[in-house]
Amino acid sequence: MSTFHTICLACMIIGIAIPFCSIVLNLFDGFADFISIDLLQLDFGGDFYLDFLPFSVNSICLGALLFGGFGLLFEHKMPFVALVIVGILIAYVAAVILQSAVGRLKRIENFAADKSEILLREGVVSNTIPMDGVGAVSVETSSGSNVSYPAKAFDGKEIRQDKKVKILRFEGDYLIVQSSTYLEEKYQ
Numbered sequence: 001m002s003t004f005h006t007i008c009l010a011c012m013i014i015g016i017a018i019p020f021c022s023i024v025l026n027l028f029d030g031f032a033d034f035i036s037i038d039l040l041q042l043d044f045g046g047d048f049y050l051d052f053l054p055f056s057v058n059s060i061c062l063g064a065l066l067f068g069g070f071g072l073l074f075e076h077k078m079p080f081v082a083l084v085i086v087g088i089l090i091a092y093v094a095a096v097i098l099q100s101a102v103g104r105l106k107r108i109e110n111f112a113a114d115k116s117e118i119l120l121r122e123g124v125v126s127n128t129i130p131m132d133g134v135g136a137v138s139v140e141t142s143s144g145s146n147v148s149y150p151a152k153a154f155d156g157k158e159i160r161q162d163k164k165v166k167i168l169r170f171e172g173d174y175l176i177v178q179s180s181t182y183l184e185e186k187y188q
Contacts, residue, residue, distance in 0.1 A: 125165055128161045
């Protein structure tokens with residue numbers, strides 16, 4: 001077994017083992033997010049950026065995996081120098097794409113605003129709230145975006161989809177809501 005073959009196998013093992021341990025075994029809780037540096041970004045307008053220095057655990061693992069896999073696949077089919085150069089280019093391009101995609105997803109803000117901003121607002125039932133069950137309510141935040149929360153009816157009665165509701169309080173992660181037409185329905 002050649003040294004290059006061993007390096008390719010090591011790259012593949014690292015490229016698989018670190019994400020596996022991070023995701024499945026949860027060994028590096030928060031570590032993958034902590035080690036991420038966004039340098040040399042090129043802005044293409046709007047929300048599209050390319051990170052030309054993809055330095056994060058995820059992008060390095062993907063690059064190592066692709067470099068190792070490419071090296072093992074084409075070890076005896078290409079000249080050594082071309083194999084290394086093409087392998088590095090493939091790993092780099094994939095790492096740039098991954099880092100840019102992850103950066104874009106991180107920039108898409110979670111507008112799940114503070115609970116105090118949501119309280120006493122009016123929302124719309126996006127998934128019917130069944131009797132004594134859980135549905136979902138969509139609420140427009142002050143920034144103009146819509147967020148969706150799991151919701152229960154305060155009186156346990158069903159509230160159908162597309163009905164307007166008043167948000168009364170939070171109970172854990174659930175909104176407790178009341179139909180906007182509650183008083184009308186109650187006294188009819």
